[in-house]
Amino acid sequence: MTxxxxxxxxxxxxxxxxxxxLTAGRKDIGAVxxxxxxxxxxxxxxxxxxLEHYPGMAEAEMRRIADLAMTRFSLLGLTAIHRYGKILPxxxxxxxxxxxxxxxxxxxxxxxxxxxxxxxxPFWKKEHAADGTAGEWVPAKDADDAAREKWx
Amino acid sequence: MTxxxxxxxxxxxxxxxxxxxLTAGRKDIGAVxxxxxxxxxxxxxxxxxxLEHYPGMAEAEMRRIADLAMTRFSLLGLTAIHRYGKILPxxxxxxxxxxxxxxxxxxxxxxxxxxxxxxxxPFWKKEHAADGTAGEWVPAKDADDAAREKWx
Amino acid sequence: MKVNLVYFAWVRxxxxxxxxxxxxxxSVVTVRDLLEHLKGLGEEYENAFQYTNVIRxxxxxxxxxxxxxxxxxxxxxxxxxxxxx
Amino acid sequence: MKVNLVYFAWVRxxxxxxxxxxxxxxSVVTVRDLLEHLKGLGEEYENAFQYTNVIRxxxxxxxxxxxxxxxxxxxxxxxxxxxxx
Numbered sequence: 001m002t003x004x005x006x007x008x009x010x011x012x013x014x015x016x017x018x019x020x021x022l023t024a025g026r027k028d029i030g031a032v033x034x035x036x037x038x039x040x041x042x043x044x045x046x047x048x049x050x051l052e053h054y055p056g057m058a059e060a061e062m063r064r065i066a067d068l069a070m071t072r073f074s075l076l077g078l079t080a081i082h083r084y085g086k087i088l089p090x091x092x093x094x095x096x097x098x099x100x101x102x103x104x105x106x107x108x109x110x111x112x113x114x115x116x117x118x119x120x121x122p123f124w125k126k127e128h129a130a131d132g133t134a135g136e137w138v139p140a141k142d143a144d145d146a147a148r149e150k151w152x
Numbered sequence: 153m154t155x156x157x158x159x160x161x162x163x164x165x166x167x168x169x170x171x172x173x174l175t176a177g178r179k180d181i182g183a184v185x186x187x188x189x190x191x192x193x194x195x196x197x198x199x200x201x202x203l204e205h206y207p208g209m210a211e212a213e214m215r216r217i218a219d220l221a222m223t224r225f226s227l228l229g230l231t232a233i234h235r236y237g238k239i240l241p242x243x244x245x246x247x248x249x250x251x252x253x254x255x256x257x258x259x260x261x262x263x264x265x266x267x268x269x270x271x272x273x274p275f276w277k278k279e280h281a282a283d284g285t286a287g288e289w290v291p292a293k294d295a296d297d298a299a300r301e302k303w304x
Numbered sequence: 305m306k307v308n309l310v311y312f313a314w315v316r317x318x319x320x321x322x323x324x325x326x327x328x329x330x331s332v333v334t335v336r337d338l339l340e341h342l343k344g345l346g347e348e349y350e351n352a353f354q355y356t357n358v359i360r361x362x363x364x365x366x367x368x369x370x371x372x373x374x375x376x377x378x379x380x381x382x383x384x385x386x387x388x389x
Numbered sequence: 390m391k392v393n394l395v396y397f398a399w400v401r402x403x404x405x406x407x408x409x410x411x412x413x414x415x416s417v418v419t420v421r422d423l424l425e426h427l428k429g430l431g432e433e434y435e436n437a438f439q440y441t442n443v444i445r446x447x448x449x450x451x452x453x454x455x456x457x458x459x460x461x462x463x464x465x466x467x468x469x470x471x472x473x474x
Contacts, residue, residue: 016168019188027241033262034186035255036171036474041179054397054466057450082473086282094474102301103187107263110185114255114474120452122466123473124398137245137399140470142420147256189389203388206312206381209365222325234388246389266389272367275388276313289314292385 003091004066004078008058013095022077022099029076031106035114036095041089049138051084051093054122058082065116073109077102080113082123115148145146156218156230160210161249162237165247174229174251181228183258186246187248193241199282201290203236203245206274210234217268225261227252234275267300306331307374311352312383315359318352328374332335335361336370341371360385390416392459394427396437397468400444411414413459420446421455423465445470 003024023029035123039049059102066078077099087093098109125138157174167186175181191201217232229251239245246269250261277290310323321340336356343353353359361368362381374380395408417426421441428438438444446453447466459465 004437014168015171015186016166019167023190023242025242026284027191027196029190029242030192032186032188032190033260034167034184034188036184037187037255038175038181038184039179040182040253044179052398053473054395054447054450057447057466060450061452090177090181103189103266104265105194106186107259111255111259115473118474119471121473122447122468122471124469125472126398137469138472140472144474172382187316204313206310206365207386208364209381212365213367217370271386273388274312274362274383274386276384277387278313289384291388292387296389 002077004063004080006059006062006066006079007081008053008055008062009081009083012083012092013017014083015095015097018079018081018095018097020081022097026076028101029099033096033100033103033106033110034098035094035110036092037094039087039089039091039093039113043126044106046089046131047128048089048092048133050088050117050126050128050135051082051087053082053084053124054126057122058084061121062117065113065120068116069098069109069113073098073100073105075105075109078109080114080117082117082121084123086128098137112151115144115151118144119148154176154220156215156232158211158214158231158241160205160207160214161233161235164235164244165233167247167249168217170231170233170247170249174231174249178256180226180253181251182253183255184249184251185258185262186250186256187246187262188244189246189266191239191241191243191245194279197282198241199280199284200241201239201245202278202287203234203239203274204238204278205207205234207234209274210236214269214271217265217272220268221250221265223253224264225250225257227257227261230261230271233267234269236275238280264303267296267303270296271300305332305375307377310378310379310381312381315352315383333373333375334370335363335372335374335380337369338374339370339382342382348353359383379384390417390460391462392462395464395466398435400468406432408435418458418460419455420448420453420457420459420465423459424455424467427467443470444468 079097100106231249252258276289
């Protein structure tokens with residue numbers, strides 16, 4: 001079992017580069033599922049999101065979630081990258097890649113990591129409005145807690 | 153609703169290029185899920201897979217499946233690319249990309265397309281052994297039919 | 305009735321060709337009739353269609369069941385269960 | 390007992406700083422005790438901890454419940470529900 005790749009960074013990422021790093025030289029991977037979360041524009045009123053995180057704990061928590069997923073779904077590889085700082089509409093926020101011999105494990109692994117990452121990884125989003133007004137912190141969604149419950 | 157991108161080709165594909173084509177200039181997409189199917193080596197005995205397809209019908213069937221998924225999961229975009237010809241262990245076979253406002257629709261859309269693509273798109277795999285012996289056609293799996301049933 | 309038949313994967317290999325145009329007697333009405341008719345065309349066909357229940361058929365590039373009438377078909381694709389993806 | 394406190398998001402903004410070291414009285418045993426204690430340190434703290442039940446806490450960078458003892462904590466992170474991903 002390869003250790004998951006975990007990164008918290010301000011720069012963007014390239015999916016193909018990250019997948020290549022995960023699958024290079026391997027012939028046992030039959031399925032790779034990726035999830036990319038992007039900054040959506042809320043009806044043209046959003047200038048940018050600002051992503052704050054808890055340095056150290058963010059990586060540690062992502063690693064705990066990744067390790068759980070590796071074991072639970074017998075994954076062959078996992079990458080989780082979360083950006084911080086200012087992110088414009090249409091830009092990437094988060095990437096999860098799960099690799100497995102077969103497709104359902106890869107789908108479940110990536111989905112599981114996202115559900116836990118949303119509710120347990122210490123990141124917070126603040127909205128900056130297009131009209132320059134002071135930003136509001138995005139409220140947590142009950143739906144995200146509910147999504148996490150499906151893995152019990 | 154953007155029409156799905158459907159391609160049947162012998163060349164490899166680059167995920168980031170395909171995602172960029174799907175999301176370029178858009179600010180309404182919050183989630184992109186990709187599935188990549190790769191050629192696995194069966195215990196070091198596989199030299200290559202040969203993918204045969206029914207030209208014309210392969211594209212038509214992929215488009216029918218893609219249209220179903222777009223409607224059912226209210227997707228904002230969908231790309232499905234299937235390769236044909238000789239494919240070595242570790243190389244890509246198939247790519248599905250589903251884009252949606254939120255994550256579950258993107259996950260379900262990509263998963264649905266793969267389940268139907270496996271059982272309904274006219275492609276066939278033949279194995280060529282590492283020792284040069286004549287290839288065997290890969291038998292269809294009951295598990296693939298069962299996977300498709302979950303969408304009824 | 306004349307139709308174009310196209311074969312794929314081991315159906316193609318067993319018959320020894322990828323396509324052919326054949327003339328069908330009026331008694332061939334459904335896909336099932338067609339497969340039984342083909343089975344009688346020689347050893348290679350008998351070999352390809354030994355178990356007709358596993359054979360998949362598409363008329364004009366759309367999947368059909370074995371009880372589907374073939375009237376009006378321009379192209380009939382005949383092949384084993386699919387294994388793509 | 391001295392501990393390092395780190396604040397994030399609107400907890401940080403309301404208190405007006407990102408971190409501080411504070412000296413706690415012996416009566417502060419659990420996370421819940423800590424939050425109640427902080428609430429009494431001034432208007433900005435009262436504002437941040439008006440509804441303590443929504444506040445999330447991590448001890449040494451691991452999530453804990455409000456009934457967790459804080460003994461031995463080097464760093465206590467205090468923040469709103471997370472909204473990443």
